[in-house]
Structure formats: structure tokens, C-alpha cells
Amino acid sequence: MxxxxxxxxxxxxxxxxxxxxxxxxxxxxxxxxxxxxxxxxxxxxxxxxxxxxxxxxxxxxxxxxxxxxxxxxxxxxxxxxxxxxxxxxxxxxxxxxxxxxxxxxxxxxxxxxxxxxxxxxxxxxxxxLSEGDCTTKEEAPAEIYGTMVTVETFMEWNKEFLAEITDLNIKKKSEIDPAKLTGRQLFERDEKLFLSDIQFFEDADGEDLDEPAVEIDESLFQDLGGLDLDDCD
Structure with a gap:
């Protein structure tokens, strides 16, 4: 052609x-x-x-x-x-x-x-291919992404958690030497100490505050360089 x-x-x-x-x-x-x-x-x-x-x-x-x-x-x-x-x-x-x-x-x-x-x-x-090599979150095992939290699973976990905390606190208190406790720890462990202080203040409340609740021996302060205790009022 x-x-x-x-x-x-x-x-x-x-x-x-x-x-x-x-x-x-x-x-x-x-x-x-x-x-x-x-x-x-x-x-x-x-x-x-x-x-x-x-x-x-x-x-x-x-x-x-x-x-x-x-x-x-x-x-x-x-x-x-x-x-x-x-x-x-x-x-x-x-x-x-x-x-x-x-x-x-x-x-x-x-x-x-x-x-x-x-x-x-x-x-x-x-x-x-690159996407196929990656496991999706829905297909991944729970140990990688964790378990989905629901109201029921949270309440069950919270109940177990509080029980564990209670047991730990009881064990911790039983292991503490009372002789080494601080004042705060003593109050936390023994409510009687706290109530005794309340009773002390209640008793003091009914007394005459103009009079000292405790007698002072002025002879103990005679060597204070001529300091007159009356001047300290």
C-alpha cells in the first residue's frame, strides 16, 4: 500500500x-x-x-x-x-x-x-501489599491494643481494685511498729487520741480563762536579771 x-x-x-x-x-x-x-x-x-x-x-x-x-x-x-x-x-x-x-x-x-x-x-x-502486612486494630490480639472497656467490665475491675487496696492497707497497718509511729499516724490508727483532745478542749471551755489553768512557780524565774513577771502582762 x-x-x-x-x-x-x-x-x-x-x-x-x-x-x-x-x-x-x-x-x-x-x-x-x-x-x-x-x-x-x-x-x-x-x-x-x-x-x-x-x-x-x-x-x-x-x-x-x-x-x-x-x-x-x-x-x-x-x-x-x-x-x-x-x-x-x-x-x-x-x-x-x-x-x-x-x-x-x-x-x-x-x-x-x-x-x-x-x-x-x-x-x-x-x-x-503494604496495607496487607499491617494487622488492623479490629484483627489485632487484645494483648497489643488492650480490651475494650464497658460499664460492666469497669465496675468489676473497680470492685476488685478497692478490695485489693483494703487488703493492702490492713496489711500495712499490721506491719507498722507502734513505737515508731508519728503523731499523725497515731491519730489515724487510734481515734481515742483524737477524742481525748476534743474532751480536753471541751473541759477547758467551761473554765475561767482569766485564771491560769496551771500554777507557775515564780521562784524558778528569779535569776532572769531582775525581770518582773508582772511587767509581762
Whole structure:
């Protein structure tokens, strides 16, 4: 079949103009009248902008032959971002089949769409594997995340906790030597001491506060340098 090169040239020019409208300036780069690059990217919802983790990319350089689209274009593949080598190799192996399937018609957009899908599928498989390795909270054993607390389980635990505290307090009191107790500890252990002080103040309350409750022997203070105790009133 005879190929009209002028007709092929018109189709090539029309396809390039269409690709410029489809892809952004960051995605499409026209190198010369026969050669251009298209950058394809697939990424997750959350991507590390510094390491590009979660993002795959591929740059494809196409070069028209004079008889394109009746013959496939030349191409070169370059990895972008964090795309693994095995993913690039799988796309490279699929390229010849893709180009052959579309021979006879302008094909660049259709070929790139299929390659874009391969990138997305490859990235999705990596994500599924990483998520599959992680045990979800619902499936994880109780010793990792603990047991869910309900009103019933809390009341049961609280009852046991109070019983344990009571036993510890009884044991602790029985082990303390009364001779070594502080005044506060004595009051806490023996209510009679506290009540005796109350009784003391109640008894004192009914007495004449103008008279000293305890007699003072003034002879004990005679050697205080002539100090008159009456002056201290």
C-alpha cells in the first residue's frame, strides 16, 4: 500500500497540536518537529514531596517516522520519581504490543493512557501489599491494643481494685511498729487520741480563762536579771 508522506505529515502536526491541548506544559515538551516527550505520573492521595514516596512516573520520548501513523514511532523510556525498575521494564515489554495494536491511526494519546493505567495498577499493588502486612486494630490480639472497656467490665475491675487496696492497707497497718509511729499516724490508727483532745478542749471551755489553768512557780524565774513577771502582762 502506497503511503502519502504529505498526508502523514499533516496527521503528525495535527496530533502534536492535540497533545499540547491535552497535557500541561510540565507534561508535554516539544523537542523538534518530529520529537517530543510526555511525562506520565501516578500518585497516591498522600505523597512525600521530598522523597516522592507514593508517586510513580515515566517519561516517554516519541519520534515520528515519515510514514507515521502507518508505521509505529520510535520511543525511549526514562523512569521518574520513585518508579521501580521492574515497573519500567514491564512497560517496555508492553510497548511493542501497544504500538502494533494502534498502527494505522494516530496513537500517542491511546498508548499513553494504557501506560498510565499500568503505572496506577503497579502503584496500587504496592499499596495493597503494604496495607496487607499491617494487622488492623479490629484483627489485632487484645494483648497489643488492650480490651475494650464497658460499664460492666469497669465496675468489676473497680470492685476488685478497692478490695485489693483494703487488703493492702490492713496489711500495712499490721506491719507498722507502734513505737515508731508519728503523731499523725497515731491519730489515724487510734481515734481515742483524737477524742481525748476534743474532751480536753471541751473541759477547758467551761473554765475561767482569766485564771491560769496551771500554777507557775515564780521562784524558778528569779535569776532572769531582775525581770518582773508582772511587767509581762
Amino acid at each position: 502506497a503511503v502519502d508522506i504529505d498526508t502523514c505529515r499533516l496527521e503528525q502536526e495535527g496530533e502534536i497540536e492535540t497533545l499540547k491541548c491535552i497535557y500541561s506544559s510540565d507534561e508535554f515538551t516539544n523537542l523538534d518537529e518530529n520529537t517530543f516527550e510526555i511525562k506520565l505520573t501516578s500518585e497516591l492521595d498522600e505523597v512525600d514531596e521530598y522523597s516522592n514516596a507514593g508517586r510513580y512516573g515515566l517519561i516517554i520520548q516519541f519520534t515520528y517516522k515519515p510514514a507515521y501513523p502507518f508505521v509505529p514511532p520510535l520511543y525511549e523510556l526514562r523512569s521518574a520519581y520513585s518508579t521501580p525498575e521492574d515497573v519500567v521494564n514491564s512497560i517496555s515489554n508492553a510497548m511493542e504490543t501497544l504500538l502494533a495494536n494502534y498502527t494505522g491511526q494516530v496513537m500517542i494519546y491511546d498508548v499513553c493512557s494504557e501506560i498510565q493505567q499500568i503505572l496506577s495498577d503497579a502503584l496500587g499493588r504496592v499499596t495493597d
